[in-house]
Amino acid sequence: MDQSASMDVDSISTPRVSRFQETSRYTPIYSTPQSFSSDLFVPSIINSSIASLGTSLNDGIYFINDIIQKYAEVYENARSQEDITAVPKTYEQMCDEYSKTLREESSGMFNSDSRGYRIWEAERNTWNVLKLLSQYRFTPIKNIDEARKPFQTDGQLLCELLATNKDFAEAWIVRQWLWKIAPEFVTVETNPEYRSFTKNSILLNLKKRNSEEYKYLDPDGAHRTRRALDSLDQEHEKELARSIFEYLRRGQVDDAMDISNKNGHFWRTASMSGIVLYNEKVDDDIITTIGNINRHIWRATCYHCANQESLYIYDRAIYGVLSGDYENILPVCRTWEDQVWAYYHSLIECQQDEYFSKHVRHMGVNDDDDLPINTKVIPPNEIFEIVESKRIDRDLDIERFHIIQKLIILNDSKELVKRLKEELVDKRLSREDETAYVHFLRLATHLILYLRDLMLPTPDKESDHIIRLYTELLIEYRQNKLIALYASKLPRDISIEIYASFLKDVTASYTERHKLFKLAEQYGLNVIAIARETFELIFKEIESADKHGAVFDVRIIALKELINPIEIIQIRALEWLTFNKEQHREALKLGNTLCRRFLASGKMNVAGKIIMEIKNSKSPLSHIRYEKLEDDEIDTVYVEHQNYYNMIEYYNQYEIWWKTWKSKPKKINSKEMSDWNKSIKEATSSLDTLFHKFLESYVFDFIKETNNMMTDEDEIRIRELERVMDIYIPNAVLRHHKALYETREIIPTNLEKSFNLANTVVEENSDLSMHFVRSKKLQALLMALRDSYLEILKKNPKDISNVLYDEQKFN
16 A cells, blocks of 8 residues: 555545545544544534525414425425435435424423424434435445555554445444434533642641642542542532533544643543544655554553543543443433444444454554453444333433434334334324324335335335325325325325325316326326226215115206205316316216216206206316217217207206296287297297107117127116106106197197107107106106197097097007
């Protein structure tokens, strides 16, 4: 190895670095007492301002909706970037902004609720560790092909270890992460005069006592002589030891040394300076050495000091950090993060020293020197088992995040998804606790989506269930523009079901609903199947024909009667099938089905509304108008639709006729009577034309025109059509008889027409009589024909041959 090359440890981004760095971009960890900036130990995060929160954090649902929208925006925009850490990096920044804002709001005089910002901080930490480990795990490892040099410094060996040992590098990253997320603390108040209170006490008593008794102000004096310092000095040194430990806990060795110097404890600075790795430094082509060449001896000494029971607990913890002895660090650990850090720090120190000892050492003690450090190396999976068994902070909110962080560190995506499912699907986390539930569900969903983007194994059933829960939550919170995005991440059948279920209850304008349809199309959802399912869900709310009771009990609702809101929604369901041209014929077919169902229950007004909407060029349903097929092929869907149109047209004309008939003037010889006679003749003539058009449309039996086997759907359709004809054909015949019979004086030929309706009913090619039998309207028809019969006899008693002939045929 070229000894002029600087050996660096990339402690800012990823430890996967080459052993050969042409330029000194990074400062080695623990490299020099003059360079202990905290930036060396904590990955730098680029600060970017998040858009204004827009709403107060106390606005409840509005704040939740704002967060939901921002997360969707980040996922949609950042996932396509080449940087694998782009998504978790942005999520982390958002969480940091929210946690800071909530911390400020919760710090007010009348607001002491800290739950909100603690949850946001926990999520921020989760995205941070995922970002760091993803960056490392998905960065190609550079090969190290050169032969080992006979002489290597500790710094060079560490770079080699980081570049070749994946587990060690990941542990290094985890420790950096644990350094970064440690909370702020209040450091000791500076007292630059060393043990000033004890010194002043000695000076006051020099004349009274033997001064030799008080010569114990050296750093080890109190411990050596077992003489107590002044109580104020004791308290200050305890606080100083605690502050030094807290700095070391955060990887801030430079700050630990600085606080020692400021308080006159230079010996503490000297004892900590041994942590610097022996390395080479190049300055103006001059190679110099830095660091502790006998670091293993220094570490063993620190280990011995850490196990001195007479020392203060934080002093022992400091030496535990310096030597990597977790046993003496754990007593001062207050949180889950502290404990995990203690074990990981020990793991790194032990593996690092073990690696150094396997290779040729530089100058130092002989190999046979006895330097015992009885610290057991504990692998990561066991670390978390131990920490969880000794958990000291039982915050259930934060504990859920610790589970996620643990499994991210252990790189177990399958178990991670299963644990998320246990919390959300198995109801360990109550839906009633909306704050925690919504927060955790959102996090779980975006974690799963990110893991899927990384092509990591995620159990399909559990993953889909969680994403579905989140999509349903978006529906509940009316985040209409986001539903298609998340539904597209579900399997085809589930995405169809959930999006159709959402669209079913949307009552916005046609334009707005079209936008939702286009969103589904944009995200690759099966829009044709969704539109069909949406209609079916609404359609199921209409009772089948079999549940409408007997035919003869049905009351036909007049076309002019108002339609209730539910029926309007059912009609508008057809509009979902108009957005795609490929579904227009299907829409017409389903429109026929709707007409049959409504007509079967007597709701002629609703069926009429459907028919008129299709005919109205300004209606969305006009898109499904019939288009002529090639070669004049008969389309049964169109034929059925035309039949309903003819029926509605006749009944509508009858209502016009009836209204005209009821408006007959009282004065016989008047202009009003003359105008009325003209109007009633026109209305009756038009009614007669539409009547025959209506009946002729049923002469061709399009239901049974094919010899193919009928499906269950065909059989249902036949039963419904028969019911519709049983209701409306007899009723139409009786109404038409009334119109003809009542106008016999105005239009004399109508009397004979009224009686000849019998021929229409019994004609062999139509045989409409069965509908009168099933509807129990035959008696009513006979009575109507009897009136016509008697009236004919009354007017011309001698000419009865034709009447008798017709009567004989009918019987």
